[in-house]
Amino acid sequence: EAQVTQNPRYLITVTGKKLTVTCSQNMNHEYMSWYRQDPGLGLRQIYYSMNVEVTDKGDVPEGYKVSRKEKRNFPLILESPSPNQTSLYFCATPVGLDTGELFFGEGSRLTVL
Amino acid sequence: AQSVTQLGSHVSVSEGALVLLRCNYSSSVPPYLFWYVQYPNQGLQLLLKYTSAATLVKGINGFEAEFKKSETSFHLTKPSAHMSDAAEYFCAVSELTAGNMLTFGGGTRLMVKP
Numbered sequence: 209e210a211q212v213t214q215n216p217r218y219l220i221t222v223t224g225k226k227l228t229v230t231c232s233q234n235m236n237h238e239y240m241s242w243y244r245q246d247p248g249l250g251l252r253q254i255y256y257s258m259n260v261e262v263t264d265k266g267d268v269p270e271g272y273k274v275s276r277k278e279k280r281n282f283p284l285i286l287e288s289p290s291p292n293q294t295s296l297y298f299c300a301t302p303v304g305l306d307t308g309e310l311f312f313g314e315g316s317r318l319t320v321l
Numbered sequence: 322a323q324s325v326t327q328l329g330s331h332v333s334v335s336e337g338a339l340v341l342l343r344c345n346y347s348s349s350v351p352p353y354l355f356w357y358v359q360y361p362n363q364g365l366q367l368l369l370k371y372t373s374a375a376t377l378v379k380g381i382n383g384f385e386a387e388f389k390k391s392e393t394s395f396h397l398t399k400p401s402a403h404m405s406d407a408a409e410y411f412c413a414v415s416e417l418t419a420g421n422m423l424t425f426g427g428g429t430r431l432m433v434k435p
């Protein structure tokens with residue numbers, strides 16, 4: 209069964225305390241991406257990766273880092289979280305080639321106090 | 322740059338009534354268009370997609386959407402709402418750029434009254 213697994217699903221943290229949200233996919237896909245969802249704004253892309261060691265910024269990359277050392281994993285790193293990064297985060301990978309359709313993980317709800 | 326506008330952040334209908342969720346997009350090239358649904362505390366699930374084939378697209382759970390190029394619209398409809406349709410709905414557009422990015426609208430929360 210195709211899966212995109214994110215951890216943690218819920219996290220409350222404090223300003224400045226580094227955290228990592230992990231994402232793992234079992235579809236052997238080259239492309240992975242991260243989105244954040246905020247009320248009234250829909251989902252916005254943070255970073256994406258076309259393949260191992262290849263990453264690029266999306267629309268809202270400030271305050272985030274990513275790494276892609278293995279094809280299946282694409283962690284999202286918040287080096288110094290701030291309250292404006294309180295959001296719902298989704299990892300995604302494409303369904304098929306050149307369809308534009310994305311398969312999403314179940315989301316990680318992050319609260320930064 | 323592409324953009325997506327969903328008219329109405331909240332829509333309320335009675336059970337059995339027509340559901341109409343509006344979506345307008347701007348795109349410099351023929352787009353791929355999507356509707357995703359998000360049930361409470363869940364991820365996003367694809368409802369339907371338009372990929373330049375038939376302009377009337379049928380999706381899951383009785384939903385359909387019509388691509389109207391002249392109006393740059395892709396409105397989502399369902400003839401008869403069910404309580405289980407209560408969720409947030411997102412319209413999205415893709416131009417199949419290198420980043421394979423989907424641009425989302427702000428979302429519409431559908432409430433269904435008994």
